[in-house]
Amino acid sequence: xxxxxVKELSINFGGLLALDNISFEIDKEQITSIIGPNGAGKxxxxxxxxxxxSVSSGKILVNLGKKTFxxxxxxxxxxxxxxxxxxxxxxIRLFSQMTLLENLLVxxxxxxxxxxxxxxxxxxxxxxxxxxxxEAIQLAEEWLHKVALIDRANDVAESLSYGEQRRLEIARAMxxxxxxxxxxxxxxxxxPRESAQLNCLISEIKDETSxxxxxxxxxxxxxxxxxxxxIVLNYGCKIASGTPSEIKINPRVIEAYLGEPDPETGGRISx
Amino acid sequence: MExxxxxxxxxxxxxxxxxxAHRNAIMDGxxxxxxxxxxxxxxxxxxxxxxxxxxxxxxxxxxxxxSIIFVFIGRFSLSLAESxxxxxSICGGLVLFLAGALWSGSHGIIGVLGILGGVxxxxxxxxxxxxxxxxxxxxxxxxxxxxxxxxxxPHLSLIMVLIAVIFPFLPLTDRWILDLSILVMTYILxxxxxNIVVGLAGLLDLGxxxxxxxxxxxxxxxxxxxxxxxWICLPLGxxxxxxxxxLLGFPVLRLRGDYLAIVTLGFGEMIRIIxxxxxxxxxxxxxxxxxxxxxxxxxxxxxxxxxxxxxxHQYFDLPYRPIDRVIFLFYxxxxxxxxxxxxxKRIRNLPIGRAWEALREDEVACRSLGLNPTNIKLxxxxxxxxxxxxxxxxxxxxxxxxxxxxxxxxxxxxxxxxVVLGGMGSQAGVALAAVLLIGLPEWFRELEQYRMLCFGxxxxxxxxxxxxxxxxxxVPSVTLENIERTRTGG
Numbered sequence: 001x002x003x004x005x006v007k008e009l010s011i012n013f014g015g016l017l018a019l020d021n022i023s024f025e026i027d028k029e030q031i032t033s034i035i036g037p038n039g040a041g042k043x044x045x046x047x048x049x050x051x052x053x054s055v056s057s058g059k060i061l062v063n064l065g066k067k068t069f070x071x072x073x074x075x076x077x078x079x080x081x082x083x084x085x086x087x088x089x090x091x092i093r094l095f096s097q098m099t100l101l102e103n104l105l106v107x108x109x110x111x112x113x114x115x116x117x118x119x120x121x122x123x124x125x126x127x128x129x130x131x132x133x134x135e136a137i138q139l140a141e142e143w144l145h146k147v148a149l150i151d152r153a154n155d156v157a158e159s160l161s162y163g164e165q166r167r168l169e170i171a172r173a174m175x176x177x178x179x180x181x182x183x184x185x186x187x188x189x190x191x192p193r194e195s196a197q198l199n200c201l202i203s204e205i206k207d208e209t210s211x212x213x214x215x216x217x218x219x220x221x222x223x224x225x226x227x228x229x230x231i232v233l234n235y236g237c238k239i240a241s242g243t244p245s246e247i248k249i250n251p252r253v254i255e256a257y258l259g260e261p262d263p264e265t266g267g268r269i270s271x
Numbered sequence: 272m273e274x275x276x277x278x279x280x281x282x283x284x285x286x287x288x289x290x291x292a293h294r295n296a297i298m299d300g301x302x303x304x305x306x307x308x309x310x311x312x313x314x315x316x317x318x319x320x321x322x323x324x325x326x327x328x329x330x331x332x333x334x335x336x337x338s339i340i341f342v343f344i345g346r347f348s349l350s351l352a353e354s355x356x357x358x359x360s361i362c363g364g365l366v367l368f369l370a371g372a373l374w375s376g377s378h379g380i381i382g383v384l385g386i387l388g389g390v391x392x393x394x395x396x397x398x399x400x401x402x403x404x405x406x407x408x409x410x411x412x413x414x415x416x417x418x419x420x421x422x423x424x425p426h427l428s429l430i431m432v433l434i435a436v437i438f439p440f441l442p443l444t445d446r447w448i449l450d451l452s453i454l455v456m457t458y459i460l461x462x463x464x465x466n467i468v469v470g471l472a473g474l475l476d477l478g479x480x481x482x483x484x485x486x487x488x489x490x491x492x493x494x495x496x497x498x499x500x501x502w503i504c505l506p507l508g509x510x511x512x513x514x515x516x517x518l519l520g521f522p523v524l525r526l527r528g529d530y531l532a533i534v535t536l537g538f539g540e541m542i543r544i545i546x547x548x549x550x551x552x553x554x555x556x557x558x559x560x561x562x563x564x565x566x567x568x569x570x571x572x573x574x575x576x577x578x579x580x581x582x583x584h585q586y587f588d589l590p591y592r593p594i595d596r597v598i599f600l601f602y603x604x605x606x607x608x609x610x611x612x613x614x615x616k617r618i619r620n621l622p623i624g625r626a627w628e629a630l631r632e633d634e635v636a637c638r639s640l641g642l643n644p645t646n647i648k649l650x651x652x653x654x655x656x657x658x659x660x661x662x663x664x665x666x667x668x669x670x671x672x673x674x675x676x677x678x679x680x681x682x683x684x685x686x687x688x689x690v691v692l693g694g695m696g697s698q699a700g701v702a703l704a705a706v707l708l709i710g711l712p713e714w715f716r717e718l719e720q721y722r723m724l725c726f727g728x729x730x731x732x733x734x735x736x737x738x739x740x741x742x743x744x745x746v747p748s749v750t751l752e753n754i755e756r757t758r759t760g761g
Contacts (some may be wrong), residue, residue, distance in 0.1 A: 050639060081641030089639075095632035098625070099747045105622070106629040107640045122621040123614070133749075141751065153751040176640055219606040 001063045003028045003047075003212050004085075004180055009058035011048060018044050020236045021058070026180065026229075031206055031213045033223045036233035037256060042216045043090060045233070046182050049214075050087050051076035061181070081110050086178035088169045090185050090216075096158040100149055100168055102139035103157055107175035112136055115170065143171040147201065163194035167201065181205070182214045187222060195219065199226055224248065232256065289356075296350035305338050305633075311338055337374060338381055341367060345388045351397040362683050364392030380721050435605055435695035439598040449597045451713050453669055456604045457662045458709045462689040462701040463615055464658025469687065470695035471624065472651035473631025475532040480540025481519070482512040482656040483674055486663020488546060491559040492671050501565040505664050513653040515542075520652035524645055527634075539683055546675040558674025562667050564596060572596035576682035604665055609623025611658060615698060618654070620748040628649050628696075628748075685709075692733060694740025703741055 002025035009022045012120050019041050026032050034042045047053040049060060051074055060071035062083040069083040079085050095103050105112065115132030116122030122129045144150040147167040152160065160168060168185055173181055183202070187195045203226055208214055223230060224244040232240040232247060234256040240247060247253055316335045319326045347361025371385020439449055442634045461483060468476045489511045490504040499507075521535050546553050553559065564572060567583050574591050576582040583599075618624050628645045629637050634644055667673050685708065693704030712726050733741065 052635070052638075075643075076638040077643045080639055081643075088640050089636070093633050093636040093639075095629045095636065097632055097745065098628060099750070101751055102625055102628075102748055105749065106625050106637075106642070109622050109626055109640065109642050116621050116623075119618060119621050119623045123617050125617075132426075135362050137749065137751070150751075154747060172640070 002026060003063060005059070005061045005063070006045075006049075006062070007059040009045075009048060009055060009060065011044065011053055011056045018236050019048070022233070022236075022238050023058075024241060025230050026214060028179070028210050029206065030211045030228040031202065031215060031226055032229045032231065033215045033217055033227040034105075034231045034233060035220075035223055039175055039235075040233040041236040042233055043184055044236075046087060046184055046214070046216065048072075049079075049180075050085055053080040055081045062134075063246060064179070069257060080176060084177065084179040085182065086173035086176045086180070087182035088166075088173050088184055088186060090188065092162075092165045092169055094157040094169060094172070096163055097156055099154050100144060100160075101140055101153045103172050104143060104175045105136055106141065107172045108136045108139065140175060143175055143234045146204070147171045148197075163190050163198075166190065166194075166198070170201065170205075178211055180214065182216075184216050185218065186215070186216060187219055194241070195222065202226060211243065292351060292356055292652065294356040295354065296347045297351040300343040300347035304343045307339050307342040308335075311335055326718060341370065341381065341385050341388065342368070345392060348392045349395065350390065357396050360396040361393055364389045364396060367392060378739030384510040432609070439601055446594050446597055449594070449601050449668075452711060453597070453601055453604050454713075455709045456704055457665050457669070458686065458689060458705040459608055459702050460611055460658050460662040460665070461686045461706050462693065463611055463698065464655045465686050465690050466655075466693075466696065466698070467615065467627070467658070468651050468655035469690055470620070470697070470701075471631065472627040472648065472655075474651065475528065476535045476652075476655070476682075477532045477683055477687065478519070478535040478537065478542075479655070479659060480678045480680070480682040481539040482515060482659030483663040483666065483682065483686075484513045484542050484546060484675070485515045485656075487667040487673045487677070488553065488559075489564050489632075489660070489666045490661075490664045492553070494563050495559055495561075499562055501664070501668050505661065507663040509657045509660040512663065513657040516652040516654075516656025516659075517649050519648045519656075524648055524732075536680070537680075539680060543675050543678050544677070553675075554757075556674060556676070558672055558676070560672040562671050562673065564671065565600060565668050567599060572599060583675045586675065600665075600669060603668075607661060607665065611661070612698065623647070623650060625748055646656050688730070692740055693732065694737075694743035696741065696745060697742045700740055700742030 003178050004026040006022060006024050006026075009019055010017065011019045023043065024032075034045060036042055044053065048055050049071065051071065055072040058072065061084070062069040062071060064083075069079075069087075071083055074083065080087075095106060098106070112132060113119075116129050117126075141153070144153055147170065149160070149164060149168060150170070152164070154157065157165065157168060166189075169179075170183065170186065173183075186202070187198055190198060199222055202213065202215070205211070206226075215223070215227065227244055230240075230242065230244055230247045231238060232250075232253050239252045239256055240250045242250070305702040308440070312335065315338065316328055316331055316624030317332065317427065320329055321327075344363055344367045345347050348360040348367070351363065352360035366389070367385050368389025371382045371387075371389055374382040374385065436675075438444060438452065461479070464482070465476065465479045468474050468479070486508040489508040490501070492501040493504050493507065519538050523531050528535060547556050549555070552580045566572075570581060571577075572583050572595050574582070574593075576585065583589075583593075583595060589595075626637070626642050629640075629642065630644060630647050630651075637644055666677070670677075689708050690701055692708060693702070707729070708726075711729075712722055715722055715725065737743065
């Protein structure tokens, strides 16, 4: 059974059918890329997965061995907390006045809240709470190392550069200890060097943890290089899915990206 | 004239020669005198009195001359300070100060302004000696302050607490000052409570006075109907206020910013109007009197005890002093303020405190990380309201009488002003602002009708100078100590 199953997912806003009958599966230790032209519904898929939009019809299931979560019936915060789906945002959403370390500790709210006895043992300063806090800080520290921001740990998030903020957002999502990580255009606005670093980071996360990663990305080089599976959306419909090499030669994908084939040339596009 | 300005601009960076500097300063002073005279002759110089059937004009010659002289000395010394003639300008400032002090008895406001002006001029001249320009000297002071702050901050807070503890027994302290300090501390509690809601969780609450009223009325009503004492009503009042906080929280969960402010404003008014109109329970606008005073382990602070009981002074075999009751209330308030301080300081560093701040920064991101905004908002409302309730109970105990009149919108506005002026989210800032906003207007009651004018001016000055509040620097809830080590190690 796949980790995440999306079955016949549809959503409409008023009269607009933003997603039409989309189905796909995501396994752990895999990177799945969702691509498509602007307005194809890629971010809408994320918003459905993470509970920000309520689904019009269809099912989204997360299988955790014994338990199965029906995401379409859960609130956003429950999905993140219980079904453990973490995400980043297209327009970065950090806690800008708080320090990097604090950003990563907020991500561990669930664990810390329980450890602090819903603030009671925390107020009394019991040792169990102190231990849990130290562990949380350690985890945050590890992630700050991985995203190469450890020396900025005590600075406010606002003071980071754009690329650094993107990395911090990924670290924050990872601090929730997710099973599925949804990255919404993580390379947007990065320079080629930062973009390459980011690819390394994503591959590293894939190799070192056993989570499933869903990636929305426009840079085809990145997509083809690191993904195991590619899903192509256009106007809210899934038009293709498969391995990168399959997608590259799929005529419908080429059509969606480059427009109608010209009848004069017979639809072949020169490389 | 042209010649003079040219010279001035040429030589400005260097100290002017004595003669030029003095001449410029005198000219500045004379011009200021002229402006003052033009302004003050109609404003202060002439006033009308009822004389039989009509109005008669009277003149305040002395005040007029005095103000003009003060302005001259002030402007003269300020010019000297600006051109670097420190000694003379300090002398001028001191003269102004002394003159102000001398006349503050007979001419009230003019004397006080003279004192203030003198102090400002002395400060200005001292600053200009530290570094060349005004902003530079500001930086200088800031650095000095930060350095001393770092070294002395633990000692400083201890010293402050010690001063507060011996405060009732200082020779200058009288009943009026004690009463005022209790009021100020009540507002510190209110400010800290509202600070949780507005400063930390970022939920603008314009009806905070409602919780103050709930605390005060729960004590008054429980005492009136069930003869309960202060010590039982204190936690009950806090609990009830917290409950009302949750009650308010539920309908406004989805609102933000302006909309939230309007609904909370309405909530504050609702509570007050209920208190006025539910006459059978609350005695309406007449209020409730005879609220019992706090007791010392059951011992009352009265001259004569009720049947079969003893009073505080009888038990300890002391002579009866009416001030003892006020001193006792002072200590209760002080204890509660210290308790509140440690509570809030602690809870800010717990996950719940960080969650409040995260919610203020970005609610969507909070949800994506598994934080439940509903619970976090409700906990902020409840805890904030709890402090309002405690403050309300104290207020009722201090006054002995409460009526809905004490819980109007202006109270909410003042508490919010305390939070904003102090710096959102800053504990020390809120305390400082409470002292300034509550203490000073009471202190300067002699200024009479100028009091609120000065108060307004002070707020405008502070908010232009420090738009984020007096002490707005945010201290992180947790910091990584060994960054250097890890940097070199990793």
